[in-house]
Amino acid sequence: MVIVGSGFGGLFAAKALRGAKADVTLISGTTYHLFEPLLYQVASGILSEGEVAPPIREILKGRRDLDVRLGWVTDVDAKAKTVLVSSPDGRDRTVPYDSLIVAAGAQNSYFGNEHFAEHAPSLKNIDDALELRSRIFHAFEMADLEEDAEARRRWLTFVLIGAGPTGVEMAGQIAELAHRALRGQYRHADLSQAQIILIDAVDRVLPAFDPSLSAKARKQLTKMGVDVRLNTRVVDVDATGVEVKTAEGGERIEANTKIWAAGVAAPTLATRIAASTGVETDRAGRIRVGPDLTVPGYPEIFVVGDMAASDLPGVAQVAMQGGRYAAKTVKRRLAGKPEGKPFKYFDKGNMATISRFHAVADLGKLHFGGILGWLLWLVIHLFYLIGFKNKVTTLMHWTVSFLGRGRSERISTVQQINARTALNRLDR
Amino acid sequence: MVIVGSGFGGLFAAKALRGAKADVTLISGTTYHLFEPLLYQVASGILSEGEVAPPIREILKGRRDLDVRLGWVTDVDAKAKTVLVSSPDGRDRTVPYDSLIVAAGAQNSYFGNEHFAEHAPSLKNIDDALELRSRIFHAFEMADLEEDAEARRRWLTFVLIGAGPTGVEMAGQIAELAHRALRGQYRHADLSQAQIILIDAVDRVLPAFDPSLSAKARKQLTKMGVDVRLNTRVVDVDATGVEVKTAEGGERIEANTKIWAAGVAAPTLATRIAASTGVETDRAGRIRVGPDLTVPGYPEIFVVGDMAASDLPGVAQVAMQGGRYAAKTVKRRLAGKPEGKPFKYFDKGNMATISRFHAVADLGKLHFGGILGWLLWLVIHLFYLIGFKNKVTTLMHWTVSFLGRGRSERISTVQQINARTALNRLDR
Incomplete structure (x- = not known):
């Protein structure tokens, strides 16, 4: 199976898949997991990059079921069940999946400007x-x-x-x-x-x-x-x-x-997924998933975190819990168990520092x-x-x-x- | 007076000038002091940039006699006693000096390749x-x-x-x-x-x-x-x-x-100083200073550290001691005292880690x-x-x-x- 992204959604999905009878490929455009809530402290000179961005390979080391790949997923073919990965060696590769967890986050939006x-x-x-x-x-x-x-x-x-x-x-x-x-x-x-x-x-x-x-x-x-x-x-x-x-x-x-801290939008990949599956997107381009975080008609494609359209805030907890939920559903299916309950966000609260x-x-x-x-x-x-x-x-x-x-x-x-x-x- | 460079030579000169009756301008092309002996640990992922490169302003804060300026000294006019500073705002400025300590270090040399x-x-x-x-x-x-x-x-x-x-x-x-x-x-x-x-x-x-x-x-x-x-x-x-x-x-x-770790040469500034003062340089372009680290005929121009030609190794201690020596000579002159003894390097030894x-x-x-x-x-x-x-x-x-x-x-x-x-x- 394939996970796209190494943010909170992707990382926590990968972690929760430990022990599953699956070969997991985690594809990320960076070699690190970003602890985004403290990113502003890197921008203001308090913390070093390494303190908020530990290497994915180091976090997940020792996981023989896991293949970490540096690359950018540029397209999804939902019929053929493959993702297209653009790699830093300049080649494009097609990677097949049986389950797919997409957690590519959000990017900033300048609203057309x-x-x-x-x-x-x-x-x-x-x-x-x-x-x-x-x-x-x-x-x-x-x-x-x-x-x-x-x-x-x-x-x-x-x-x-x-x-x-x-x-x-x-x-x-x-x-x-x-x-x-x-x-x-x-x-x-x-x-x-x-x-x-x-x-x-x-x-x-x-x-x-x-x-x-x-x-x-x-x-x-x-x-x-x-x-x-x-x-x-x-x-x-x-x-x-x-x-x-x-x-x-x-x-x-x-x-x-x-x-600029005014708005976010889904990455281009969301548009590609919509094109391949016919799923609806919201105004910010985010994908309208079902109650089990899958794309309607494609129970093997999960979209978690900021890329999914929801009333939930764009915070780490939503992505973490979503990634974990998707991983557990995959595990359940691999074990031949019946589907679980719909995803329910447990709101641990929201914080911001002022000084x-x-x-x-x-x-x-x-x-x-x-x-x-x-x-x-x-x-x-x-x-x-x-x-x-x-x-x-x-x-x-x-x-x-x-x-x-x-x-x-x-x-x-x-x-x-x-x-x-x-x-x-x-x-x- | 003017100090050029914020490496070991420049920083230790600035530190040693504390309490001198002089206005000191420290000009550096970086905003940090580089602790070069540990730079290889940044290149290999052990340390963060900030750990080996503390901000000059923070090291020297509270020094009201000191003016830290970001800029590159591109020329020296030894007759007019001025340095030419190229600044990041795109302007060139002329800064006068009565004493000048040049500690611009060395750069890598590819020996013509x-x-x-x-x-x-x-x-x-x-x-x-x-x-x-x-x-x-x-x-x-x-x-x-x-x-x-x-x-x-x-x-x-x-x-x-x-x-x-x-x-x-x-x-x-x-x-x-x-x-x-x-x-x-x-x-x-x-x-x-x-x-x-x-x-x-x-x-x-x-x-x-x-x-x-x-x-x-x-x-x-x-x-x-x-x-x-x-x-x-x-x-x-x-x-x-x-x-x-x-x-x-x-x-x-x-x-x-x-x-590439094969050789160093003096920066272009050394050539400019030689052109302005007629001082000799060695094969690596370094300036042949007198026993008091000044340019012959220009007792107000000191060259310390890697930029000076000598039999001494290109290590931090040579630059630190040279910078301190130059500062003390300046202080002595300002206080109307007679010149001191020639510079003598106290060899504290040489080290390299292997693993x-x-x-x-x-x-x-x-x-x-x-x-x-x-x-x-x-x-x-x-x-x-x-x-x-x-x-x-x-x-x-x-x-x-x-x-x-x-x-x-x-x-x-x-x-x-x-x-x-x-x-x-x-x-x-």
Whole structure:
């Protein structure tokens, strides 16, 4: 059988298939499993890539039933029961399956404005995190170098588009960097003058959370100096700024660093699956699976996590539980047992950090904010982080960053600096 | 005054200038200080970039006399006492100095065969380490994917050119990866078949060490399965192999992964300084300084570390002591004191690791090999590593990698994989 993707859905499916009488091929475009909830800490210099992205082969080592392959699944032939894999050696290979678990996640969506991407990268994978890390720290360097006051202000203005968890967490991180962590490290730029602007078209931050927590988060963000602008739509993004629109009219914000955290869509593979099976997709291109997470008419094809259309939030738990459910169904069938109950999501809650010592945790009926929410966040994320060593070094990095001010994982490669230099030259 | 470079020479000069009545501008092309002796551990997946490359601003924070600037010094006008700085904003700036400490290090030299570089990258900075890390781990992935036996052998053959510390350490690391750390993680490729070939034109490994230690190192390398080929010259390097020549004749080695560790040369800046001051340079382009490390006729220009021509080895200690010496001379002059004694290098010894539990340490009259050499290496490198947190997380990573088999910092970005895919396509 074949699993597509090494995120929470794919990894937990592979883990749950241990002991099944099946040969499992796990196909992934990266060699690592990404612990996405902490990706923003790579982008802001707290954690290293390795701490949030352990190698799949290392997590699953010793599994003789498992074949891990680096490659991108570009198509599915549901009739022939094969997937088409584009491999880094430049060859395309056809891999047959009897069962297929598709967990290829989501990618960022610019809602048709793909030209925004160059100026406002998003945060979905390690490449993104390293790019954003380089842009953020580079902005402070450039502000320090720049003699012109207006140009310097542009380097010290950061715009976050989208006030979901990623936008809120990145806004909090940049505020912490400018106002606390990097304080006193620059001689010419006054980092206390940095402006962090968080924009969303809806009327509250963290719309997936309970409104009381949204209010708490907004209050804390404002206290940290983040300029929260709600009911505000972004209509254009270019190299040096953002055009926004509110009920009152339009405005331009001059800012060199923009981060897109506004929306996700299913990857192209979802379209291919729909074409091959005739399954319906929703507006974001996600596949409408049945109650057992399979494609109607194709009980051997499961779609789990962000790629499946559902009312469930796009969080790790949904993918993990979906992957596990699909694996158990496959196991049950291999053992000749009758089908089980439909998939039921057990909601363990939803969390977002705002700053050190402040997080919001929405556990259904229980809502936590402030330090209590933050401690909950910390314990739960450490618990789910994979690998004993990653837990220890992460705890160490947290201690230094939260109690102290250290941000040691903040390297830009020379390649990145050069790319930026070329861009800066073009700007003029 | 101006310091050029943030390596051991530049950083220790800046540190030693604390309390001097001078405004110090430190100009560096990177935002980090590189702890070069552990760079090979980034290339082999043990340590993260941040652990060996702490931000200069963080190391030197709180120093109000110090101005850290990101930029590349491209020229020196010794008459006008200015340096020309090319900045990442695309502008060139002229910075005046009264004293100048140049510590721009060395870069790799392909001895006129610059076309080797694309196929056999070297290991001098973080960009190199990430590129090599990606190539090494990618080679194992490709070997697992490749069906053709000959092509697979090419992916499992690694050639190290140059048997100094970098070549020896990388050979040891790749042998450890293939034969121990990654064992059992690949289903198709048999990593025990990996060939690691270490080539040098001279007749022993680690020629800067005592011959008894060279012999020990060679014995240990051979025991680990490294094929050590001495008295062997590399005459050509291309995408899929290396041409070598010995007294007996020529041979081609088929290998996709090649690492260049054969020689260093002074950066272009040395030529510019020579042009401006008329100072002599040696064959490697390094500047012939006087006994007080200044350029003859220009007592305000110091050249320290790898950029200065001397009989001293190109190790961290030489640069550290040189940087400190120059800073103290500047301080002495500012205080109106008479000139001090000529620079004298205090040799603390020379070390290289071969594998976990094996290193050689040449402390002048004392020579250590095996586990004793390794323990010495470990304690001394931990001691010199900058920052308490880096010491702790490094110790943690070492524990996991040396006692266990974990190599968790082994990410290739998708950008790197894609670049490799494009190359693979071109190869055919």
